[in-house]
Structure formats: C-alpha cells, structure tokens
Amino acid sequence: MNNDIYPCVWMNGTGEEAAKLYSEVFKNTKVVKNTPMVKMLELDGQKLMLLDAGSPFKPNASLSFLVANKDEKETERLYKLLEKEGEVLMPLDKYHFSEKYAWVEDKFGVNWQLYTGEKGNTDQYFTPSLMFVNKNNGKAKEAIAFYTSVFPNSSVEGIMEQPEASDEPKGNVAHAQFQLNDFTMAIMENSAAHDFDFNEGVSITVMTNDQKETDYYWKLLTENGGEESKCSWLKDKYGVSWQIVPKRLVELMNQENQEKAQKVMQAMMQMNKIIIEDIEKANNS
Numbered sequence: 001m002n003n004d005i006y007p008c009v010w011m012n013g014t015g016e017e018a019a020k021l022y023s024e025v026f027k028n029t030k031v032v033k034n035t036p037m038v039k040m041l042e043l044d045g046q047k048l049m050l051l052d053a054g055s056p057f058k059p060n061a062s063l064s065f066l067v068a069n070k071d072e073k074e075t076e077r078l079y080k081l082l083e084k085e086g087e088v089l090m091p092l093d094k095y096h097f098s099e100k101y102a103w104v105e106d107k108f109g110v111n112w113q114l115y116t117g118e119k120g121n122t123d124q125y126f127t128p129s130l131m132f133v134n135k136n137n138g139k140a141k142e143a144i145a146f147y148t149s150v151f152p153n154s155s156v157e158g159i160m161e162q163p164e165a166s167d168e169p170k171g172n173v174a175h176a177q178f179q180l181n182d183f184t185m186a187i188m189e190n191s192a193a194h195d196f197d198f199n200e201g202v203s204i205t206v207m208t209n210d211q212k213e214t215d216y217y218w219k220l221l222t223e224n225g226g227e228e229s230k231c232s233w234l235k236d237k238y239g240v241s242w243q244i245v246p247k248r249l250v251e252l253m254n255q256e257n258q259e260k261a262q263k264v265m266q267a268m269m270q271m272n273k274i275i276i277e278d279i280e281k282a283n284n285s
Contacts, residue, residue: 068119
C-alpha cells in the first residue's frame with residue numbers, strides 16, 4: 001500500500017467529530033495524528049487526512065470514496081451508520097453492477113460509495129473515485145491516460161463503458177480503476193447537469209522525496225490549463241486539487257523546537273510550490 005499518496009478532506013471545525021465517527025464506523029481504524037488543524041487517520045492501514053481549516057471549501061460528490069467488500073451485511077452496516085444526518089444519493093439496493101450498493105453523503109459532506117463485490121487488484125480499504133461531469137464529461141479516458149503518464153509505476157486495471165441500454169453517450173466511462181505509483185484510484189463520468197465540480201474540498205496529497213520530484217509533479221500537473229495555489233496546493237487541467245508536499249517540510253513542521261517550526265510555517269505560507277532550500281533557510285535563521 002502506497003501511503004505517500006493519500007486524500008485530504010477539508011473540514012469546517014468538525015475534524016474531531018469526524019475522526020471519532022470514522023474510527024467507530026470503519027473497522028481497524030485509528031487516529032495516528034491529532035492536532036488542532038490536522039487529524040490523520042489510518043483505515044486498515046490506509047491514510048486519510050482531515051484538515052480543519054474553516055469554511056472556504058466543502059467536499060462534494062465529485063470525489064467520493066469507494067469501499068468494496070464481499071459481505072452484503074457489512075455494506076448494510078456501513079450504510080446505516082453513514083447515512084445518519086446525511087443524504088442518500090443512491091439508496092441501498094441491488095443494481096446491475098452489484099448485489100448490494102449505495103451512495104451516501106455523510107453528515108460532514110463526505111461521499112461514500114458502498115459496494116458489495118470484488119475490489120480488484122488493490123490492498124486499499126477505500127478507493128478515491130473521481131466523477132467527471134459538466135465540462136469534464138467525456139474526458140475520463142483522456143484523464144486516465146494523463147494521470148498514468150505523470151506518475152511512475154502506473155497502470156490501468158480496467159475500463160467499463162456504459163451499457164448499450166444506458167442513456168449515457170456511447171463510450172462514456174461507467175467505472176474505471178487505475179493505479180498511480182501503486183496507489184489505486186477510480187473514475188466515472190456522467191452527462192447529466194450537476195451543481196458541483198471538483199474543488200479543494202477533497203484533494204490528493206503526494207509526498208515527495210526531494211526538490212526534483214516536487215518540481216516534476218508541480219510542472220506536469222499545472223501545465224496545459226492547471227492552476228497554482230498557495231502552500232503546496234494546485235489544480236490540474238480538470239480542476240482536481242492536489243497537494244505536492246516534500247517530506248522534509250513535514251519533518252520540519254513537526255519538530256520539537258516550536259520556534260523553528262513556526263518559522264517554517266511562516267515561510268511555507270508565502271510559497272506556492274514548496275522550495276525546500278528556502279524552508280531550510282527559514283528553519284536555520
């Protein structure tokens with residue numbers, strides 16, 4: 001399992017409550033880091049970060065988490081717990097692709113697809129799933145080719161197109177699964193009009209080993225219509241949010257010397273792409 005890539009969910013003062021709920025709902029889940037701003041969870045060993053950073057962004061259905069298992073009763077259990085005070089987007093039922101499936105938005109706005117069946121060639125507990133709608137509809141296959149060209153050790157596990165009887169355009173992707181540097185993601189698309197698009201509510205964090213690797217991902221993910229943002233954040237040409245974070249930055253921000261850690265934080269806040277040399281200078285000033 002590649003824990004150098006993991007999703008980050010934007011929370012508005014509810015990180016503590018969400019961490020508690022998820023720890024109770026998902027088996028073998030624990031909180032491995034708990035600060036006022038960051039809650040890092042491990043769901044069966046897989047990282048999920050909750051970022052308590054205020055109200056600017058909210059998660060939506062454009063990026064959901066697919067939890068697959070072979071036990072219908074486990075799907076039912078998860079459904080009952082996650083739909084409380086939330087919203088059911090697809091009710092728990094039998095569908096042509098699963099004996100028992102549901103799509104729910106929990107009370108924090110996080111979207112979960114609960115699927116009974118095989119989870120494919122992955123050891124992850126959950127799979128981040130991109131939903132290409134509105135201007136992105138019809139670009140899912142293009143996006144798969146793009147992402148797998150950017151990340152090393154990538155592959156496409158399979159692409160399932162919409163069935164002939166579907167109202168969707170011919171060739172539209174019903175579901176596809178692919179791996180980015182051994183991290184499994186999924187993608188689907190829908191031609192109906194939707195009131196949401198990708199935003200910073202859920203981003204994908206990529207931990208990098210050095211400046212060369214940081215520069216590499218930053219350049220490829222921002223070019224051809226991507227967009228830089230502050231503090232390691234960017235959007236790619238489809239609007240998907242990424243955080244490109246050097247491991248050295250995290251080390252310095254978590255050091256015991258709080259005065260130095262604060263200097264590192266202040267330096268980071270002035271940057272778009274993280275420059276490790278400048279972070280080191282701030283730490284040593």
